[in-house]
Amino acid sequence: MRHHRTLILICHGKTERDWQGDDLARPLRGSAKRAAQKFGAYLLEHGIDHPFLASPAVRTRISAEKTAKVCGKPVRRIQYDKWLYRPGLPEQLDILSRHLMRNDLIYFGHAMALQDLLLHLVSPAFASEFGLGRLASLSIELDGQTGRIVNAELDFMLSDTDLPDSFPYPAPGSAERRSRPAYYYSQSGVVPYQLTQDGARILLVSSNKQRRWGVPKRICEPGLSPQVSAAKEALEEAGISGPVSDHVLGHYTVIKWGAVCSVQLHAMRVEEELPYGTWVENGHRRAWHAAARAAEHVYHPQLSTLIAAFSQNLCQRS
Numbered sequence: 682m683r684h685h686r687t688l689i690l691i692c693h694g695k696t697e698r699d700w701q702g703d704d705l706a707r708p709l710r711g712s713a714k715r716a717a718q719k720f721g722a723y724l725l726e727h728g729i730d731h732p733f734l735a736s737p738a739v740r741t742r743i744s745a746e747k748t749a750k751v752c753g754k755p756v757r758r759i760q761y762d763k764w765l766y767r768p769g770l771p772e773q774l775d776i777l778s779r780h781l782m783r784n785d786l787i788y789f790g791h792a793m794a795l796q797d798l799l800l801h802l803v804s805p806a807f808a809s810e811f812g813l814g815r816l817a818s819l820s821i822e823l824d825g826q827t828g829r830i831v832n833a834e835l836d837f838m839l840s841d842t843d844l845p846d847s848f849p850y851p852a853p854g855s856a857e858r859r860s861r862p863a864y865y866y867s868q869s870g871v872v873p874y875q876l877t878q879d880g881a882r883i884l885l886v887s888s889n890k891q892r893r894w895g896v897p898k899r900i901c902e903p904g905l906s907p908q909v910s911a912a913k914e915a916l917e918e919a920g921i922s923g924p925v926s927d928h929v930l931g932h933y934t935v936i937k938w939g940a941v942c943s944v945q946l947h948a949m950r951v952e953e954e955l956p957y958g959t960w961v962e963n964g965h966r967r968a969w970h971a972a973a974r975a976a977e978h979v980y981h982p983q984l985s986t987l988i989a990a991f992s993q994n995l996c997q998r999s
Contacts, residue, residue, distance in 0.1 A: 684825050685820065685823075691787065695713050706739050708743075713814065717745075720816055721751025722848050723816070734789070735760070778828040781821055799817065803835045811838065820836055866942045868899060869910050873921055876995070881973075882975075885978055885979065886965045886966065886968075895980060895984060897915040909925075925947050926950075929946065930990075
């Protein structure tokens with residue numbers, strides 16, 4: 682008995698120039714992250730929904746995550762195997778065979794390792810054409826008892842440059858395409874607050890250029906609730922943490938990436954503030970304001986209105 686499977690190989694794109702750190706932590710260039718998103722759009726549009734397996738190196742991990750998010754997959758479902766970082770051919774074949782015995786597979790790996798794999802499974806000509814920012818799809822035949830790959834054929838190979846630079850927007854009956862993946866346009870944020878002896882207060886954070894004041898918000902990550910996504914952003918952007926209410930304070934819109942983003946807003950009771958300079962995006966400033974006056978400092982008019990309404994309720998409670 683033999684098993685027939687599809688194996689898709691994806692090689693990460695180019696990494697940052699002049700990297701002096703550990704090779705395992707070598708980061709991707711922005712263009713390579715975009716390439717991974719384009720591969721995700723390709724998989725989504727062609728209904729390809731196989732499990733993800735990746736090397737644990739940063740460049741392959743980020744590639745897998747970027748691709749998964751565009752496909753609507755939670756990143757926690759990506760499987761990693763430490764032996765796929767700088768693997769020999771026998772290790773690759775053994776690991777892939779074990780996974781392929783159960784399912785079709787999408788494997789994010791390194792150029793030299795994937796070239797060795799193609800050289801062994803298909804032909805030298807195809808291996809030489811494969812490299813950074815490439816995807817290849819293979820039809821695999823496995824021995825049902827041993828799991829050994831007994832035959833492989835290359836179905837197709839493509840580069841990220843073969844794919845559109847825009848992404849489908851899944852509105853009913855729409856053929857619209859946008860400059861970013863669809864999930865970018867659904868965001869969530871928090872209004873951070875505290876009830877003190879001196880009354881209620883609200884925390885505002887500055888924009889990247891530190892010219893405008895608002896609240897922490899982020900793209901809703903596939904597989905995470907709006908509350909969890911917003912709580913992650915509050916920690917990364919403002920260095921604050923605390924419980925986020927399930928109650929939705931309201932929605933407001935932001936024009937970005939050539940379209941309208943909808944932001945869902947929740948309240949966060951701040952329990953901890955990290956010292957300045959110790960959180961991820963520490964270029965943002967933060968400032969506490971009396972709740973009754975916080976909305977006056979907010980640039981976005983819809984957000985200001987929502988904060989004013991929330992502030993009124995806070996002041997009644999304090």
